[in-house]
Amino acid sequence: MAQLAKLTVKTVQRVSKADPTQQRRAKLIAKIEEQAKVLAAKLNGEVHQVRVQGWVTNEHGEKVSVEKMRQVRAWFFEQDSGWYVQCRYGSKVLDLGKGNAVFVKTLQEVEGVLEAFLVATQQGELDAAVAAALAKRKAI
Template sequence: MSQLAKLNVKSVVRTNTRDPVQQRRQKLITGIEEQMSVAVAAMNGESYEVAKKTWAKNEQGEKVLVERMRKVRAWFFEQDGGWYVQCKYGSKALALGKGNAVFVKALKDVQGALVALKAAAEAGELDEAIENMMKNRGKKAA
């Protein structure tokens, strides 16, 4: 008797319980919340790091799961006498109306811009920008 004959085999199509738009929106909101922590660290003159689990070899040559600290890159930078705040999905900056960044005068104002971007994401105002970015991914800009 074969091994498969002993099993109860059925055909199934897996259903996704969450809407893809909601999943993308939540991913963006999580990224913005992380950037709020980055902004607080930048105001204190520190860098923000998060723990990341990776596989590495120990002294005996065995693969083990270890925790390493990873620096989080800021979505904001200083230029033109102020600070630009971008809203990124993955590594790409989203289009925010006519541009791709919010300009604020001081580093302390970056937090307010991130709060506004989070509110816009929660309200679904950035869903179209995410959708357009997803359509254009993989295409090279000329």
Template sequence: MSNLSKLTVKSVIRCNKQDPVQHRRQKLVAGIEEQMNVVAAARKGESYDVAKRTWAKNEHGEQVLVEKMRAVRAWFFEQDGGWYVQCKYGSRALALGKGNAVFVKSLQDVQGALATLKDATEAGELDEAIENMLKKRAKKAA
């Protein structure tokens, strides 16, 4: 008796396709949550770093998986007597109505602006802005 005859073998086509709109929302929400951590660190006067796994050669010349720390760039900056908060998808700022940034008076208000952007993303209010940004990116690549 062969080993394979002990198993139940079937043909299957794996289907794990997620709705692209939902995937974009989740990606943007993850970025906003990361920015909330950046704000919390900035309020303490610290920088926010995350571990990035990458391949590198060790002292014996072998490829090994190592963790490197990288600083996360903030989506907010101080200017004009207040703070501007941008909502970015990838490296580009999304258009938020008439502009591309939210203005708040203090660093403490940045957290609230990011929370509102997160709620808007989860409600689907930024889907059109993401779609327009992706169309512009595709035109420039062509």
């Protein structure tokens, strides 16, 4: 205890400078922009993939870091002679008020829906839906 007596010890609560709502918006905006890339790849007949870090055990039994390619799952799917677009936060589908998906007739119209999601997120219209999705996750 003699060593600790020489130090100035205080009780402190760490304060985060970043607003959690702004952090959630930034995360959702990044994912919506990624979905625009998924759509562009789908329109070109390609698959959008991203690099992720992973761990593998090599022949010597050591764990080593490697880069892998991972396919990004689309938020839009074809059903009922059209396309449904869902907005997601993590694995949760956000409630958009009257439902959880937007219906469009063609794949090209999905871009307009993604732009609407982007603008709504920037203006804070989806903050309540994100908070509700997070509340459901914590309740489970």
